[in-house]
Amino acid sequence: MKFSTFCKAALACALLALPGTAHAFDPGSTECIAPANPGGGWDFTCRQVGKTLQDLGLISGTMQVTNLTGGSGGVAYAEVTGKRNKDNNLIVAASSATSTRLAQGAFPGANMDQVRWIASVGADYGVIAVSKNSPISTLPELFDKIKADPGSIAFAGGSAVGGWDHLKVLIAARKAGFKDVRKVKYVAFEGGGEAITQLLAGSVQAFSGDASEAKGFVDSGDIKVLAVLAPERMPGDFAKFPTAREQGIDAIGANWRGFYGPGGMSDEAYKFWEESIAKLYNSPEWKKVMETNGLAPLDLQGAKFEAFVKDSITDIQGLSREIGLIK
Amino acid sequence: MDTLHALGDGFLVALSFQNLALAALGCFLGTIIGALPGLGPSNGVAILIPLAFSLGLPATPALILLTSVYYGAMYGGRISSILINIPGDEPAMMTCLDGYPMAQAGKAGEALAISGIASFVGAFFATWGLVFLAPQLVKVALLFGPAEYFALFALAFATIGGVAARNQIKAAFATGIGLLIAMVGVDLQTGVARFSFNNIHLYDGIDFLVAIVGLFALSEVFVFLEHRAGGGVDATKVPLGRSMPSAKMLGHVTPAVTRGTIVGFLAGVLPGAGASLGSFLAYMLEKKVSGRKGTFGAGDPRGVAAPEAGNNAAAGGALVPMLALGVPGSGTTAVLLSLLLALNITPGPLLFQKHPDVVWGLIAALFIANIMLLALNLPLVKIFVRVLQVPSRYLMPTVAMVSFVGIYGISGSSFDLLVMVGFGIMGWLFRKMDIPLVPVILGVLLGKLMETNLRRELTISDGNWGALLDSPLSIAIWTCAILGFVLPLFIGRFIRPAAVNNEALDSD
Numbered sequence: 001m002k003f004s005t006f007c008k009a010a011l012a013c014a015l016l017a018l019p020g021t022a023h024a025f026d027p028g029s030t031e032c033i034a035p036a037n038p039g040g041g042w043d044f045t046c047r048q049v050g051k052t053l054q055d056l057g058l059i060s061g062t063m064q065v066t067n068l069t070g071g072s073g074g075v076a077y078a079e080v081t082g083k084r085n086k087d088n089n090l091i092v093a094a095s096s097a098t099s100t101r102l103a104q105g106a107f108p109g110a111n112m113d114q115v116r117w118i119a120s121v122g123a124d125y126g127v128i129a130v131s132k133n134s135p136i137s138t139l140p141e142l143f144d145k146i147k148a149d150p151g152s153i154a155f156a157g158g159s160a161v162g163g164w165d166h167l168k169v170l171i172a173a174r175k176a177g178f179k180d181v182r183k184v185k186y187v188a189f190e191g192g193g194e195a196i197t198q199l200l201a202g203s204v205q206a207f208s209g210d211a212s213e214a215k216g217f218v219d220s221g222d223i224k225v226l227a228v229l230a231p232e233r234m235p236g237d238f239a240k241f242p243t244a245r246e247q248g249i250d251a252i253g254a255n256w257r258g259f260y261g262p263g264g265m266s267d268e269a270y271k272f273w274e275e276s277i278a279k280l281y282n283s284p285e286w287k288k289v290m291e292t293n294g295l296a297p298l299d300l301q302g303a304k305f306e307a308f309v310k311d312s313i314t315d316i317q318g319l320s321r322e323i324g325l326i327k
Numbered sequence: 328m329d330t331l332h333a334l335g336d337g338f339l340v341a342l343s344f345q346n347l348a349l350a351a352l353g354c355f356l357g358t359i360i361g362a363l364p365g366l367g368p369s370n371g372v373a374i375l376i377p378l379a380f381s382l383g384l385p386a387t388p389a390l391i392l393l394t395s396v397y398y399g400a401m402y403g404g405r406i407s408s409i410l411i412n413i414p415g416d417e418p419a420m421m422t423c424l425d426g427y428p429m430a431q432a433g434k435a436g437e438a439l440a441i442s443g444i445a446s447f448v449g450a451f452f453a454t455w456g457l458v459f460l461a462p463q464l465v466k467v468a469l470l471f472g473p474a475e476y477f478a479l480f481a482l483a484f485a486t487i488g489g490v491a492a493r494n495q496i497k498a499a500f501a502t503g504i505g506l507l508i509a510m511v512g513v514d515l516q517t518g519v520a521r522f523s524f525n526n527i528h529l530y531d532g533i534d535f536l537v538a539i540v541g542l543f544a545l546s547e548v549f550v551f552l553e554h555r556a557g558g559g560v561d562a563t564k565v566p567l568g569r570s571m572p573s574a575k576m577l578g579h580v581t582p583a584v585t586r587g588t589i590v591g592f593l594a595g596v597l598p599g600a601g602a603s604l605g606s607f608l609a610y611m612l613e614k615k616v617s618g619r620k621g622t623f624g625a626g627d628p629r630g631v632a633a634p635e636a637g638n639n640a641a642a643g644g645a646l647v648p649m650l651a652l653g654v655p656g657s658g659t660t661a662v663l664l665s666l667l668l669a670l671n672i673t674p675g676p677l678l679f680q681k682h683p684d685v686v687w688g689l690i691a692a693l694f695i696a697n698i699m700l701l702a703l704n705l706p707l708v709k710i711f712v713r714v715l716q717v718p719s720r721y722l723m724p725t726v727a728m729v730s731f732v733g734i735y736g737i738s739g740s741s742f743d744l745l746v747m748v749g750f751g752i753m754g755w756l757f758r759k760m761d762i763p764l765v766p767v768i769l770g771v772l773l774g775k776l777m778e779t780n781l782r783r784e785l786t787i788s789d790g791n792w793g794a795l796l797d798s799p800l801s802i803a804i805w806t807c808a809i810l811g812f813v814l815p816l817f818i819g820r821f822i823r824p825a826a827v828n829n830e831a832l833d834s835d
Contacts, residue, residue, distance in 0.1 A: 037373055037737065040665065047380065065377070069738040071527035072513070078527060104518075108525050154787045162518030187473075187783045188515040191661070193654035193674075194598055203472035203787060212668075216653045216675015293668065325518050 025268035030063045033092040035076035037069050042093040045257050052285050058276045073098050074107040080262050081114045088269035091259040096164045099309055103316035104326050115260040116270055117306040119277040122295030124210040126168040126229035126253030131199050139227040139247045143176040154185040156204040158192035162325040168253035169208045170319050175251040182323050210255050212294030229253035234296055256298050274302045337687025341695055349392040350692055354699045357399015362407050364544040365733020367416030368400035369658035376666055386670040387685050391692040397659050398696045401642045405442045405635055410714045413544045418602040418638035421610040425630030432626050435712045436570035441628050442635040443704040449588045449636035450697045453643025456592055464596045465651045473783035474795050476599045478804035480777035485812040486611040487766050497762045505770015508533055516782045528742040535771045537743050541750025542764050544730045549755040551723045570708045583613050583629035584636040591637030595644020601657040602641035603772050609637025
């Protein structure tokens with residue numbers, strides 16, 4: 001094939017001349033699949049990364065963004081593993097939602113080893129909050145109340161039962177010493193905004209969501225953040241809120257954003273994407289995008305990122321089994 | 328008068344040449360997007376977001392462009408409803424009921440003009456409502472918990488029987504089918520997929536846009552094909568009639584417009600309700616109040632005016648929770664919200680204080696867009712009605728093509744196209760059996776929300792059904808539903824209670 005000769009030639013050049021400066025792989029027209037409608041989180045990831053990669057000169061030309069909707073990302077996953085398995089120019093936007101679905105077997109016949117996990121571009125850490133009038137002011141207090149009377153507290157979140165907003169509550173509950181996490185009540189709403197509205201309306205007593213969703217209401221003082229589910233205090237406005245870890249509940253819930261590529265992607269191409277996204281991540285341009293969009297640092301590429309996804313899938317499987325979502 | 332002052336500043340922002348041009352472009356594109364079946368306001372806005380990005384527009388102009396598209400699409404949806412009985416987007420569905428019969432009777436121009444004016448009035452007062460009442464209205468939204476939403480959807484379902492005047496059992500059957508379709512996909516409250524048959528494409532459920540386009544647009548094409556194949560003749564030419572309604576007729580529809588505006592605006596303000604519910608309730612209320620002679624469904628101009636005022640007022644109303652709380656009240660505002668986030672504007676209670684230029688510029692742009700739309704739409708009535716003169720053999724293939732391109736363009740999924748064809752066949756069969764199509768869509772659209780809210784309330788209350796009647800507001804809504812819509816059917820005539828019973832059982 002023409003392409004592999006080109007690769008070999010390029011590889012030979014790189015080996016002979018200056019290792020590290022020349023790429024063994026130079027993509028032609030690149031493409032990013034956003035497994036959801038325009039306007040959503042995955043779409044945003046594709047478009048922002050595509051634009052920044054182009055601005056930084058890491059890819060030539062514009063990255064084409066394709067919206068491939070369906071099955072909460074499952075349709076795109078099937079398309080990539082089935083029809084586009086050898087495509088070196090393709091990356092696909094992914095997030096915690098992707099690993100959650102993979103863990104719960106919601107993509108029939110799919111597992112994480114069918115694709116190559118490239119890198120993360122940031123994370124949105126979870127928060128647990130109550131309304132400003134609530135008598136509760138720390139996370140352990142909240143969980144003590146649930147232990148004493150499980151019916152008294154209902155959590156609201158923007159994802160389905162078994163989805164990420166729910167799992168964050170369960171991760172925290174497990175670390176807080178719950179034997180049976182199913183006792184913790186969770187009510188699913190269409191999106192974090194609606195969940196917060198119901199918290200303000202008094203229909204529910206606590207909220208589980210991402211820091212970016214809560215930001216507007218934190219600024220206005222309508223809600224009280226009990227804990228941030230991050231390894232350490234977040235930068236900026238959220239710095240004043242303690243982490244769960246500080247309060248003795250060692251729970252971390254990061255809604256990460258990143259990319260996977262086709263399983264049959266060549267090693268050269270994989271290395272190209274890994275390095276390009278690492279460069280993107282370290283650029284001031286991307287730092288600005290992260291800041292404006294409430295993304296916190298999560299700097300993982302290649303094997304490290306793959307291990308991270310694997311761990312998170314194992315965790316989610318354990319939890320999902322506990323709540324009876326999978327057998 | 329701070330508000331008016333701020334609004335004045337907003338007009339200064341909006342009245343720049345660039346922003347006016349963007350508003351005009353948005354209005355024009357929006358009208359077309361709204362009129363094309365398969366493309367509604369939310370998809371139209373979503374598709375144009377990349378355009379706003381690639382033009383490198385700052386926040387305010389980008390928002391002006393996209394909200395003009397939003398208002399334009401709400402206007403445009405009615406055009407295809409009236410002319411070819413195919414709703415251009417989901418809230419325009421109710422406009423078919425009387426708009427199409429009017430067009431058949433040679434009053435297409437009047438129907439278009441009345442609906443255009445009703446749209447204007449609805450959107451105009453809703454925008455004023457947004458200006459003065461947003462902070463207060465947010466409190467109304469906070470009165471609605473799951474129990475109250477459930478009551479509201481129950482009220483809507485109690486009125487469905489009235490949609491199809493002829494045969495209640497068929498309406499109930501159609502509603503049941505709609506509810507069944509709404510069940511498909513992941514159940515939010517358990518995280519388990521229902522009726523998806525392990526098919527990944529059904530995991531997220533069936534998009535009601537696919538259902539609408541299939542049921543209305545494709546079935547129309549199939550009906551046409553059938554008549555052609557049978558050697559039937561082309562439909563007789565419909566007279567175009569006048570393009571401006573008389574002053575008398577405008578006076579006649581004014582109360583309908585007023586009621587439609589109020590109902591629609593309130594439905595829009597509630598984040599869990601939306602424009603479809605707004606136009607539906609506006610229509611049903613109008614029918615209840617002034618439709619005793621049975622003219623509704625047969626081309627009553629009030630049946631066109633009320634839902635159009637309703638859905639455009641709801642479009643304005645939906646901006647209240649979006650701007651004041653950062654909570655989308657409809658699919659379109661959800662897309663607008665993600666645009667705000669991408670532009671580094673955090674929506675939420677402080678938006679008015681932190682970004683007054685954005686908010687007031689946007690509101691001023693809404694007024695401008697609204698006037699532009701009226702100015703754009705009334706003269707165009709004469710051109711739009713010519714669609715009626717296009718022979719079906721050209722019109723129908725165009726409808727089919729637009730439907731396929733529209734649906735594929737949004738999801739990129741060929742599976743959706745198959746589902747759409749399936750719905751087309753179903754719609755064709757239902758037409759043959761004289762089963763109304765509107766209740767199917769209402770079942771899909773409202774059934775899911777009704778179920779979700781019931782289950783939420785029961786989770787919160789630990790399974791105590793009494794919690795459904797725990798607040799004065801929910802009791803009031805239930806009283807309305809029972810006194811206004813269910814009891815009359817028993818007391819007034821004894822012919823139809825059976826159908827109502829069936830429906831009540833079906834909607835459980």
